[in-house]
Amino acid sequence: MGEVAVLTRHLYKSYGKKKTKLEVLKDLDMTVTRGTIYGLLGPSGCGKTTLLRCIVGRLQVDSGNVIVLGNKPGTRGHGVPGSLVGYMPQEIALFNKMTIGETLSYFGRIHRMSSSERKSRTEFLLQFLTLPEASRLVENLSGGQKRRVSLAVALLQEPELLILDEPTVGVDPTLRERIWEHLLRITRQLNSRTAIIITTHYIEEARQADKVGLMRNGRLLAEDSPNTLMNLYKEDSLETIFLKLCHADQNTLNMNLKDENQQPKKPQMKMVNSTQDPVMETTPLLQQRSQNIEDYIQNSPEKCQFPFGLPSPRNIFTQFLKNITFMKRNIGFLLFQFILPSIQIILFCVCIGNAPYGLKMAIVNNETQGLGELFIRELDNNTIEKVLYKDMNAALDSVRHGECWGVIGIGQNFTQDLILRFTNISAVDNKTIEGSSVQLYLDTTNQQITLQLQETITNSFQVFTEMLLKTFNQNPNLGQLPIKFNDPIYGSRDPNFRNFIAPGIILSITFFMATGLTTLSFVIEKKEGLLDRSLTAGMSAFEILLAHVFTQLFVLIVQVTLVMVFALAVFENH
Template identity: 45%
Template sequence: MPQEIALYGEFTIKETMMYFGWIFGMESREINERLQFLLNFLDLPSQNRMVKNLSGGQQRRVSFAVALMHDPELLILDEPTVGVDPLLRQSIWNHLVQITKDGNKTVIITTHYIEEARQAHTIGLMRNGKLLAEESPQALLTMYQCTSLEDVFLKLSRKQVQVGANNDQNLTNNISLASLNWSKKDLVSVTEESGVVGLNFHQSKEVLVSDSNGHLDMNRTASTSNGIKEACDDCTNCSEFTTTGKLRALLQKNFLRMWRNVGVMLFIFALPVMQVILFCLAIGGDPKGLKLAIVNHEKNYTNLTYQSCDWKPGCSFENLSCRYLDAVNTSTIVKEYYRTPDEARDAVRMGEAWGALYFTENFTDALVARMALGKDADEETLDQSEVRVWLDMSNQQIGIILQRDLQLAFQNFTKDIFRACEYNEELAEIPISFKKPIYGSNQPSFTDFVAPGVILTIVFFLAVALTSSALIIERMEGLLDRSWVAGVTPGEILFSHVVTQFVVMCGQTTLVLIFMILVFKVECKGDIFLVIVITILQGLCGMCFGFVISAICELERNAIQLALGSFYPTLLLSGVIWPIEGMPTILRYISTFLPLTLATTSLRSMMTRGWGIGEPDVFYGYIATVIWIVLFLTISLVVLKMKRG
């Protein structure tokens, strides 16, 4: 029992006992019987009360009950009676004395309540990390002719100060237990706490656990959960706990923690849906309401508004500027008319328009002459027949869309005239024929290009966010160390999280793909099963990356910083929003070895090209993802084992 509570607040008392009981290999029936005894003995409230809703003293009693749950042969208790009322404290001590009478159990306690140590078989008085005395309470009282153990401690403390003032050597060399004729044991630095009493209940004459059971020195005794863990690591005859019970407990813990945390549940299932919806609504659509400043100096149309700019349909060559403007895409472009080119350009400079469009005074005549004369057209005719455009290219995407729409408008305008005059409208096309694309369409959607990478990015980094602090939170609560002590291995911890996250990944993947493919009609030509598999694998990869962060970082804020710090480099370098072919050569090689790069290429090939697993671009994505999963898991296991050891 460590000094901190080391329990999960979202569990009820019964669930807490079930968790540790299963870890210790107990059957559910046995746990329930033991639970009823502990509830009555420790005067605990209803077994259905959550730990977080208990008072501090009740929480400490639950922590004590956890230590007693499996009736261990060795109990190491750190401040078990802090915050406990006197009657219950006496009851606890009576119980501890009782269970040691048969000689089959050993209890080691650290406490600041020195007087309660009178019931111990052997006590150790410590100050400033040095063991001052180790003997039975009655022997110390007789030796120092004191009526209380507190007086004994005060005398020993004064003697320690006096000896320290006389000699700068280590106190161990000045006040040895041998010189005081208390014990022949070597002194060991135990703790930096002052006034701590180390207690040992044991009915044999050995002060500590005998060598035949695995020697346990005082340094380990006072190091709470870490000391217990080290002792068990050295034990050769420890009981073997059922793996099934431990996995059952760990899986229940993970699922209950998620289920009872509304914020986490919303984060798991609502956030990916919201991100998909926002992506599909905000990315890939053509801009609307782009203002275009128009100046039309055609004959008799100096003060035009668009509505009064008349033109005759059919094979007519009058007011061609108005006919062209009518062909401009009005869903994208908003036409605003100005008197002079200077005014139109000033509007662009002031940010009032995205571009300026200018028609010369004899635009129609010059354009007709240009078509009629062909190669014989003079410079003035060519100059007067041009539609002059000044664009604001500070926003490249908007500038390119305006260029596209103005060029398409002129192409459609020319085709309409040729068709009305019974000419071959193909003459209006440039002499480059773009046939039906092998993959994709003649009007590609940026959404279709980005969607595969966005799907994987959402799933990957949501998994990172979920797991990057999981182990840190358990470590800070003390629950992780307590699980180590109970015999849980790093592999079992990681396996339980993998199973839990796999279930989450299935739900997240289903929601993301339903909204992306079925609701927003993102193109998916490939096998939907392969799409689901690569998405889930990427989620597992993100989860394993989160474990690496959680294992390495000691503080939650450091884990958050590392997770956020990895987001943008991965997003920018993985070809999600821009082809990696546009990167410098060195950066392309770096990008290839990132977790999302090959997987994004694989998913994009399946969704837009309809390729199967036999294609290298698809196959490599799966292989790379599996390699990253194995690598991240290996790193996590190594780090956890190092920290546990």
């Protein structure tokens, strides 16, 4: 037997936990040799893709061993996932907004291929897979063409292990034959070390493989060369053999189920190969099983460029270029990204940032004549819209019904008490103080409006007292509070809500947009299988994240500049 490329032993993999746990791979043993094609056959849902994802290191196994190209997948510096493996997933998993050339270039860069290598491989693959010109956008290709581009990505760096999940679906028979010819050529080359694992629904297609693994319910029922299996089962079709094995497997399971009711027992259907009698399906498994798994670990990982797992600038740059290409091709979306924060800041300045005005206040003046009237006239007409009421109860009801923000009440003896308060301090009692005060009843549910009303009414009263003192030939400044507000150290004498809140609004709009867009991009890439493909090619999640940070930084600079122009120049926030 040749050198082992992929070896799995007692492999278990399940999805979910507890009640929803689904065991997909059960005690699976598989051996793929270098320089051969391995056809992995089985019905839909039997676990082929799960097995392939375990092999490329994209899924952690529950238990058991996987050795790929001499080491465990995911070992630092091993190259699996990475350039040693070319993986074509079942879904298209391509960037729709990139051209064929850009797609191959993107993956070529991740695989550290020089620009001339990338160019010559692209030319070869375009011709070999009869693809249209490199400048064609992936989104404008037919389904079959997209699958071929996906295959080209897997073949790009001529990897030592090629994993193709249903590469011939939707491909015409002529091209299917050429793909097989190419795969055979790769493995038949002198001293070829390339191993190919291919899954297909066309069972007879797999006759060309050097070895086939027939899989059912997460286990391999048989693993051998197609000819040997056909001789062994005396059948001339792999499909018939597979059906036979499925029936036998089902019978064994049914028998075990019956036995289980009497005494618990593990399923006994065992894998067969040419060394075994197909009728005696309970014969021992392949001899390699007994060999120590550590014997298969031959590759000491290559020296890493970044031994502590530091992100590679090259990968970040490659991902950054991809993001920029994506933005370039979605110019409408890009403009929307640039403009949206500016639109939001304009709306904020126009609708929210201004000081409240036109606030309805119920006014109840119980004086027929006097200073109360004068005070009401002094109230700022811009901020306060006066609604006159005769009765205090009706005024209070208007606030309760949400028609007014509050009530300003002037008592019957307001003028008399106020004059006494200013002119004969020693004669002032609490009743006089109460009578000379303007009564306020506010709806304080909106803090901003409450503060605004309090400030407006206090200022109006200040102006009113100054005027009163002037009338009595007194120094108007006597009416001021004995607190002097000097020039502020920071800010202005008249601070406003808009200036205070604007920086927070700008930051939160741009920050949330950047976070939202990065998340959206991750979700889309994950959903379309692109993230998985980039990770299998050797990119790390951290590198992808960093590239998004840099891309968003560029977007942020434009967004913040535009927002600043509107906030500072147009609306004069400081």
